[in-house]
Amino acid sequence: MRAKTPHINRFAQIVRFYRVSRLLLWTIWVIYRERQRVIRARERGDYDAKPNSEVLIKVLEAFRDTAIQLGVLMIKLGQFLSSRADMLPEDALKVLADLQDEVPPAPFEHVVAVLETELGKPVEEIFSVLERKCTAAASLGQVHKAVLASTGETVAVKIQRPHIHQLVSMDLSTIRFVIWVVNRFVNPDFVDLVGLFREFRRTVFEEIDYVTEAANIKRFQEMFKDDPTISIPRVYDEYVSHHVLVIEWIDGIKLNDYAALEAAGFDRLEVANRTVRAYFYQFFEVGFFHADPHPGNIFVKKGSPVDDPVIALVDFGMVGTLTSYMKKTLRDLFIALVMRNAHDIVEALFKLGFIGKGANLTTLERGITILLDQYYGMTLGEVSNIDFSQLASDLESLLYGQPFQIPAQFAFSGRAVGTLVGVATGLAPEFNFFDVALPYARKFLQWDSKGIAQASQDLFREVLNTGKLLLTLPGSLERLISQIESGQVEVKVNNFTGNGKRKRHNGQITISEGSASSALTWLLVFGSSLGSGIYLHSLHQGLAGWFCFGLATLSVLGLLLRR
Incomplete structure (x- = not known):
């Protein structure tokens, strides 16, 4: 039918x-x-x-x-x-x-019609029990509790709302x-509306495709297969389509049902710790995370040991991803924050897509420097006591008038972290968000022995390369000067009226000897050295930059001695 x-x-x-x-x-x-x-x-x-x-x-x-x-x-x-x-x-x-998302549920007749259309059987052949009253109704779909006729297992049946597409x-x-x-x-140049629409459309189409959600659930199962403290529901593949999703029923207590958690004997602080650890594992280690962690999507499983609560996650339609490039650039951003380098902070933010075209980078660097001076050097305890409304106000003042935008993936992760902080604080006011985050942040930033060793190797390799460049540079410059003075290299000059000797070669004037040749040589060395020094300093290559400045100084002395 x-x-x-x-x-x-x-x-x-x-x-x-x-x-x-x-x-x-x-x-x-x-x-x-x-x-x-x-x-x-x-x-x-x-x-x-x-x-x-x-x-x-x-x-x-x-x-x-x-x-x-x-x-x-x-x-x-x-x-x-x-x-x-x-x-x-x-x-x-x-x-x-x-x-x-709480909205009135669709009629039960619609639920039956969708199930029979998508699964190709009368609903009585699929479920021995299908509750008429839905357990959750959202803007895009709703969930009903049911029992499979073939196995007797209790399942959650997710159906899309009428006219959804x-x-x-x-x-x-x-x-x-x-x-x-x-x-x-x-x-309105303050926001990329086209980019915002593109990302919003993508996430919506992913969320209304239950085949995609089923694939997300299986990925989370693989992620947490070795963690007994986290439960991910099973997917029943034979009952999955683009409009219907049947998964294992989770009998649990919502994270914001504090009275029920205490009546069951669960330690609310331990529940908060395990929940947040699960999300930091997703953010920092895997780079694939559940992007909608509100209390209705996180449960403590009933029947799990009081001293060993099992956290269950549901609803995987909205997920976020951090690519390897994003992770690397985030590490660069953190290192720039530690080094208080406003230039590198702005560069990393630009690479990550936070800064749009036409931004006044100098103004942003100046504003970030002010913020660094204000907040840098705080202890973990001081950070936890920051008045974030004041910080938000400071950031707002800094960003107004600049094409600063939040890429969609970071908007999801920021929203997820913000929701998570609220959930954990509600569970246990004494919960320390930063203490739980620190071990994962260290691993993410490669502050373990392997990461430090790799960083040391990279630094040593960079020093060697710079050293080789600096060792070969004087010899190269000396050879260049010799070639210029011996006439092996041509220097084109327009309207030259000096006293040096000249010769015409193929229609060009070539300086080969005399005081003009010597002066021009040293001026060439001075100009190239000074320009190289300025350029290297702009790239924060201090050692090489100062070497070039020293060479420029020597060239000036050489010019004076020649005279």
Whole structure:
């Protein structure tokens, strides 16, 4: 049997297009207007100017309320924007931070129709029990508890909501149209709207493809196969399609159900430690992480030992990835932070995609230097006591007017870490986030014996290469000077009127001897040495740079002695 879901009628499509486009245009316009007001004020010398938080909060509250009414993609877009600290100040972001997926469930008839269409059998042949009431309803899908007829195993059945692909396509087309209008008439250079849309579209299509989610689950199973403290649900491959996903049912206690955790006898601090360790393993060691760690997606398994709680993760539709290049550049960024090198910090941020074209790199370096002077040298305890609202305000002041953006993968990881901090702190106020992170950060930065040995080898190799260059440079320069003075190398001169002897060769004037030849030689050495010194210092090659400066000084002395 193949059930048919009626399409959304044309009038409903027009109404939805109007509501979505109006909502997005007004929201983007207010954000852009406030940003431009602050930039103009700072150009006039008013560096204390800030965006009007009341205005931004008002428009984002309207966005949140309308998104809940429209559902589907608008809720996801609100969640996505809640991680964009490059677009909105912190107090405005809080309005969207609590935008949850909780929406009214689809009718049970729709659930049955999708199951029978996708799996090709009557629902009674597949499940001996299928609960009518869903256990979770989100903007893109919902979950029902069931029992497999063939094995008697209890499973979770995930089904997409009605019209999901049509609604997603409609809303994405509307968002693309709005971005076209904004870029044509406003050109908000503070954010790459096209890039933001591209990343948002990619993540949405991944999340509504349950075959992709099943593959994600299997990858997490492989990641944690040797860790008995972490549980990943089993996937039933014979019941997986693009619109249906059947996995093992996890009977557990949500992380924010503190009363139930204490009644079961679990140590909340140990639960927090194990949860955060699991995520740091994903971030730092594997580079593939569960990007939606809110309390509804993390459980403590019932029946696990009180002194040995097992943490279960569910819902793997939204994941993030850190490539090997991103990891290497992040290490470079951290080393630059340790060395307080603002130039290298900006360079690493540019490579990672945080800094767009047209940025004033000098201004960014100056601002980062100020921040380093303010926050550098803090102990771990002092860092944990930082007023992050003040830090966010400082960063906001630094970045306003600059094409600074957060790449989507880092937005996901930042949102995940922020959510994780809130979950762990709620579980155990005494939880020390930095103590748990430190061992993983050391390994990520290759601060173990193997990493230090490799770094030492690389440094030694670099020193040797620099040494070889410096040893051969004087001889090369001496040979060049000899060739110039002996006439083996031509130097072209226009309108030369000096007293030196000249000869014409193939229509060119070649200096071969005399005082002019000698002076020109030493001037050539001076200019090349000085330029090389400046260039090497800009690359932070101090030793080679100072050598070139010394050579330039000697060339000046040589010129004076020649006279």
